[in-house]
Structures are given as structure tokens and as C-alpha cells.
Amino acid sequence: MIDILTELTDSPPFKSIFALQELEALTPTLLEQLSSEERRELESFHNEKRKREFASSRRLLRQLAGEWGVPGEAFIVSKNELGNPFAETSSSRFEASIAHTDRVVFGGLSSSEPIGIDVEPLDRNVSDRVRARMMHPVERRNGLDIPTIRLWTIKEAYVKLRGQGLRLNMNEVCVQREGAEFIVDLDSNNRAKVCSFAYREHWLAIAFYQ
Incomplete structure (x- = not known):
């Protein structure tokens, strides 16, 4: 249904x-x-x-x-x-x-x-090695502390929003947390917002330009 x-x-x-x-x-x-x-x-x-x-x-x-x-x-x-x-x-x-x-x-x-979305099960396990490969240096420095699979969906939704597929690596995407929101800056005048939430045992992410 x-x-x-x-x-x-x-x-x-x-x-x-x-x-x-x-x-x-x-x-x-x-x-x-x-x-x-x-x-x-x-x-x-x-x-x-x-x-x-x-x-x-x-x-x-x-x-x-x-x-x-x-x-x-x-x-x-x-x-x-x-x-x-x-x-x-x-x-x-x-x-x-x-x-x-x-x-x-x-x-x-x-x-x-344009929009970009992603979904993954809440309980999907992702290795620390995968997390290390997908982290942007600024995310490490700022201590972005969210579950790896949630971060994965946020970045994947943004990659789909950009429409560049495999030409854009996840470690090139810098996710910043501003309160309850997740932001990816494109440049000084353009940014994307990613709504990230748990729903029916899944992480859902929806990305769009602000």
C-alpha cells in the first residue's frame, strides 16, 4: 500500500x-x-x-x-x-x-x-572503513556525530539532487549540521538542504536547493 x-x-x-x-x-x-x-x-x-x-x-x-x-x-x-x-x-x-x-x-x-532522495534500513550495518572513506575533512574536524547509514542517505540524496551520479564522490560532499537541519554549501550564494528523518524503520533523506 x-x-x-x-x-x-x-x-x-x-x-x-x-x-x-x-x-x-x-x-x-x-x-x-x-x-x-x-x-x-x-x-x-x-x-x-x-x-x-x-x-x-x-x-x-x-x-x-x-x-x-x-x-x-x-x-x-x-x-x-x-x-x-x-x-x-x-x-x-x-x-x-x-x-x-x-x-x-x-x-x-x-x-x-529538482529533488534528490534516498532510503536505507535503520539497522543496516556499515563498516568503519566505509565511514572513513565517505567523510569529508571538514566533517571529521567538526565531529559530525550521526549514524553512518544516516550520513550515507544524506549524501546520496544530495548526489542525486546534483544529478552527477558516480562523477561525484561522497567524500567530496561536506555535510554541516545547523540545529536540526543538514546543509551542503555549493558556494557562497547557493546551498542545499537535506531533510533527514527516521520513518517505518528506515532513514529517509530529501535534498533540495534553498
């Missing part, structure tokens, strides 16, 4: 919607939700879990669009040249972001501004 996050206290200052749901089985009902192009892409995957992630995420984005009154058949999900998702109708474009775990899919839509 789709679980729309309706009470985000630090939600982005633009029209946006987010939801979390369990990965779905590849039923005929789910497959009917996909466009012909999406079905072709689905068949290119050989891993069953990857197929479930793909189909579940496309259905979730269409459900989110439906919350805004956008008919599913008119809502086309595509990828840009870097592989980042977005969606279009005949008259509108939406920014989108998707994240998965072994059990859930987390999706977000924005009516105008």
Missing part, C-alpha cells in the same frame, strides 16, 4: 509529494501500469529484484501524479542523458527521484524544482 508522507515538517518550499511503499510482485495488474517502452526496458533486466524495483517505482510515481489529478496514461517517466528520472505529460514536466532497499521503494515528485 502506498504511504504518502503528509507531515514533513521540513518539506521543500515548492509543490512536491513523497511516498514509501513495499516492493510489489510482478503481477499482471502491475505490468499493465507500464507503458510499452517501460515494458521493453523491464525485459532488458535479467535480475528479478531489479525488475520489481523498476516496475514498483514507475507505478509509485504514477500514483503520486494521480494525487495531483494527473491521469496515469498521460504520465510518461523518462531518463535524461545521465540516467536521472523525470516525467512529462503533454503540457507539464515533473522532476522525480527514486530510491530502493531490498523491501521498499521511496519516490518523490516535484512540480518545478
Whole structure:
């Protein structure tokens, strides 16, 4: 069942919607939700879990669009040249972001501004060696003391916001805590905010430009 996050206290200052749901089985009902192009892409995957992630995420984005009154058949999900998702109708474009775990899919839509999201289980173990590799020198110096997997989701959401994928290493991302907020400065006039919170046994992160 789709679980729309309706009470985000630090939600982005633009029209946006987010939801979390369990990965779905590849039923005929789910497959009917996909466009012909999406079905072709689905068949290119050989891993069953990857197929479930793909189909579940496309259905979730269409459900989110439906919350805004956008008919599913008119809502086309595509990828840009870097592989980042977005969606279009005949008259509108939406920014989108998707994240998965072994059990859930987390999706977000924005009516105008780019977003980046991530999700990981609260109890996922990450080694100290991985933490050392992903820490920025300023984070070490300032003693950024949060669970490693939470920091991972914050940085991953920011990387997705930037849309640079593997070209941006996590140790290049400097996360600073300002009260209850997490900030990544791009330059003196531009910064990104990352909402980070625990929900249904997962860390969720939502990044957007301020």
C-alpha cells in the first residue's frame, strides 16, 4: 500500500509529494501500469529484484501524479542523458527521484524544482572503513556525530539532487549540521538542504536547493 508522507515538517518550499511503499510482485495488474517502452526496458533486466524495483517505482510515481489529478496514461517517466528520472505529460514536466532497499521503494515528485532522495534500513550495518572513506575533512574536524547509514542517505540524496551520479564522490560532499537541519554549501550564494528523518524503520533523506 502506498504511504504518502503528509507531515514533513521540513518539506521543500515548492509543490512536491513523497511516498514509501513495499516492493510489489510482478503481477499482471502491475505490468499493465507500464507503458510499452517501460515494458521493453523491464525485459532488458535479467535480475528479478531489479525488475520489481523498476516496475514498483514507475507505478509509485504514477500514483503520486494521480494525487495531483494527473491521469496515469498521460504520465510518461523518462531518463535524461545521465540516467536521472523525470516525467512529462503533454503540457507539464515533473522532476522525480527514486530510491530502493531490498523491501521498499521511496519516490518523490516535484512540480518545478529538482529533488534528490534516498532510503536505507535503520539497522543496516556499515563498516568503519566505509565511514572513513565517505567523510569529508571538514566533517571529521567538526565531529559530525550521526549514524553512518544516516550520513550515507544524506549524501546520496544530495548526489542525486546534483544529478552527477558516480562523477561525484561522497567524500567530496561536506555535510554541516545547523540545529536540526543538514546543509551542503555549493558556494557562497547557493546551498542545499537535506531533510533527514527516521520513518517505518528506515532513514529517509530529501535534498533540495534553498
